[in-house]
Amino acid sequence: MSERVNVKKKKSPKSEAVMPSLGPLGMLRWAWTQLTSMRTALFLLLLLAVAAVPGSLFPQRPANPSIVTQYIQDHPDYGKILDSVQLYDVYSSAWFSAIYLLLFISLIGCVIPRAIAHYKAMRSQPPRTPARLSRLPEYGTLVIPADAGIPASAAISDAAELLKKRGYRVDVRDRDGERPSLGAERGFLKEVGNLVFHTALIGVLVSVAAGGLFGYSGQRILVEGDTFVNTLVGYDQFTPGTNFQSSQLQPYSVQLDKFDITFDRESKGKFGQPIDFTAEVTTKENPDAPAKKELLKVNDPLSLGGTSVYLTGNGYAPVVTVRDAAGNIAMQGPVVAKLQGENYYSSVVIKVPDAKPEQLAFAGFFLPTAFITDKGVSFSGDPELINPQLTLNSYFGDLGLNAGAPQNVFELDVKKLTPLNARNLPTKGIVLAPGSSYTLPDGKGSISFDGVKRYVGVDIHHNPGQLYALIFALLAVAGLVTSLYVNRRRVWVRTGTHEDGRTMVEYGLLARGEDHRLAGEAAAIRKLLSSEWLLGEDAAPGSQPAPSRTADNDRADTAESGAGGTDASPEHPAEDFIQSTAGSSESKKDQ
């Protein structure tokens, strides 16, 4: 990496200098160099972090459009202004997209040349042996006694063998010359890991985008006994991706047989809080497939026909029967009550378009355990059906359903209707317990409360990008770990024969990138070589590991002055080896 960073530094003034003469092309090149520089990448990363924050401060449309509308109403002074700069759609806003797109362009511009450079580096030989190994951050010498019968060339071959076993790529130079040497390198995986990591991030982004294009999602409410079939009409709400085709839908079915809730009856603070939801369902992969009993729980979706089915909501559905003036059943079945407050305090809307001569409607509340305060305010005392109660107002008139405009089933527009029963009318409101019924005034009909069922809300999602996003994310982690924990190291060894016949060996190590274990590696290699040549540390008085030091140039210079500018080499007696490092020697405190 260092090299890349350095090259960048050297290059940029040059390209800046030629920019005017190159005109637009030069400008482009200059811009590209800037965009793909580490500094820009860092800047864009930090910018991305900052840009993500407002999305947590202001309500976001994709999560909850109605809260956004409310927020704009509540803040007339600046609500609209925030909207105009897309602060309610931060993550799809032009500016957020611009930042991450620039970042990813920068990433591509960064990864490709690095991949090429690394490919070349992997195929080329380890770099030539530096003239002065003593300048390297880890350096040491070994002396093989003359009577051991290991000449310089054999020593270098031994060292090459050992390093190869240790996973180094080794290149021996000048084996039969006066001063044979070798260069060795390992840890190419570090850069590979880094490249895999960055490339995989692009993969994650593309997968997420693809999921948005080809996926779909929808919601459906199922009362106990209901069956959902995966076709467009089966959904209460459906959100297709940009490239969705309805032929993608596999017509599987899910029937809700039973829904159970366990409420907390143990802990004081959370008494009555639901602690378990279990839906028993019967599923069929397609209309002809065998039926299968399954359990649907929170955190445990069904997977069917390439989609996942999630349990996302639940509530009570009172079962009612409404008869019209003629006594005919105009409506019969469960009515989904919408949660409003504590303990399943829910609102109920019943529309009866089939009632004759006039259409009927009811609106009110359902309480699983009804209580009434002294002031006449009713509330639900428990989530379970201890004292279920339905309190309703009734209306008649034209429901406006024939006009064709879609209506919200949970809301009733009473403007055009005439009230029949209401708290403020002499007729009062309707209060029903299960099994009871009520006859409407003026012979308009009757309503009976037959029982209570439970319903669940399910979300159905199909996201084809998901699996790929996961694969790329795993790849990214693998690359990250490799890049952070593999160390890229170079080792050089040089040997020579002393006048008195001893074989002198010197070695040096250099790390590329952060490597706090380089000293350990130097010690390990030293140990290997010593035992290969049967040199106890005491048996070879001329040998010496130099204290490690940084590869900082200033420091190396200091060391050099100590060595009198001479390179530690076999031409000099062993004492020179010692001297050559003496200038910098300060015994390490920690060993």
Next chain:
Amino acid sequence: MLFSINETMGQYSELFMLLAAGTYTVAFIAFAWDLAKSSKTLRAVDLKAAELSGQSTEAARVPVGVGAGAAGGDADRADSDVSGPVGRAERPTSSSSGRSGAAGAGYTADGSMRYGGERRVPARVAVALTVLGAAIHAAGVITRALGAGRVPWGNMYEFLTTGAFVAVAVFLLVLIRRDLRFLGTFVIGLAIIMLVAASIAFWTPVGHLVPALQSYWLIIHVSIAVMSSALFTLTFAMSALQLVQSHRQKTIAAGGADKLGFMRLVPNALSLENLSYRINAIAFVGWTFTLMFGAIWAEKAWGRFWGWDTKEVWTFVIWVVYAGYLHARATRGWTGTRAAWLSIVGYLCVVFNFTIVNQFFNGLHSYSGL
């Protein structure tokens, strides 16, 4: 399937937590005493040495490392902003730090952060007390888990008490290998704050988990998040000290007076930077897993793996900031002080995510139990 609640266990747990907080308080005092005492002793030693050499004021002002030729580089590089490593190849290896303690001639502690040198009795007492406190704390965490019949991290109270335990435990584990006792006041102080906040502001009796949290992903995702946060806590403290130390080293190098005597117990800025980089790298991998597992869990629970829920936003922001930190360490002019600032900002985001976001921001993750 659901274990039943054991309130007695819960009460034991609360007692243990209080005892642990008390023990930590004594440990905290011992750590603080160590800082105060050591800086005094060191100064006395210095003065004596200076008298002996007969140049009292001169000697006390020798800039870090100048005397020892080889260590000259360390002084310049104390703040890499000034003359930072030119490229990665020139980054110091671990071994380089070994010398700086010696070169610093008592102005900074041994850069290798290994044990050695003189016995520091208060520090030993402090560590022993911390171990004791951690043992009691562990008992508190375990009884809480037994009382609730599940992992003890399902609401703010539990996040805080268990999180404080993990922070102390991680600190003690690192202490086995490295002498980071100079971080003691900080880590133990934080643990005390967390325990007190948990007991006063966030107290929640033992209880069941809401269905959305009943998943093995709670165990995986949250435990990794807590451990990474504990590591980030250590690096935050080290980065903060790095800033102070680097300022102090510059002052001393410029011949200024050393006003922060207790900083002698702290290694030089470069060593701090290097170690906190290594810890941050581990914590970043942990945070990457936190993010990923969170996404997988979100997919299981809510049917989408990413929805920019407030908690998700902040987890992402933290991840990006630390990615920026790792980048900074490889960017010219961004190592040293600036990288330290990024590490600090990252940690502030962690704290923000844990406190403010959990409490005041509404989102799908509103499980704080309040």
